[in-house]
Amino acid sequence: MVTQEVVREALAEVQDPELHMGILELGLVYDVLVEGDEGKDVTVVMTLTSPMCPVGPMFTQAVQSKVEALDGVDRCKVDLTFSPPWDPKTMASDDVKNQLGIW
DSSP, X not given: OOOXXXXXXXXXXXXXXXXXXXXXXXXOEEEEEEESGGGOEEEEEEOOSSTTOXXXXXXXXXXXXXXXXXXXXXXEEEEEOOSSOOOHHHHSOHHHHHXXXXX
C-alpha cells in the first residue's frame, strides 16, 4: 500500500530545475494526500518558487511522473497553489537556507 511517507521519499529525489535543490528541502511541497482504494490515487499540493516560473509545467510533470512510477499508484494529481506564497526564509530547510545565503 502506498503511504504518504513512501511518496515523500520519492519526491525527495525531485529537484527544482532552476535551483537544483530538492523540492522537499526547499519547502515547495505543502501536502501529500493518498486516497482511494489501497492508496492508488495521490495528490501532491505544492507551489513554485514564483507564480510565473517558466519551467512550471515541466516541473509539475516531473513530480507527477515520479509519483506515478511508484508501485501501487494509478494516478497522481499535482495541485499548484500560491497560498501561502513560497518564502525560503520560513519554508526551506536550514541546509537550503545556508546554500542560498539566507539567514
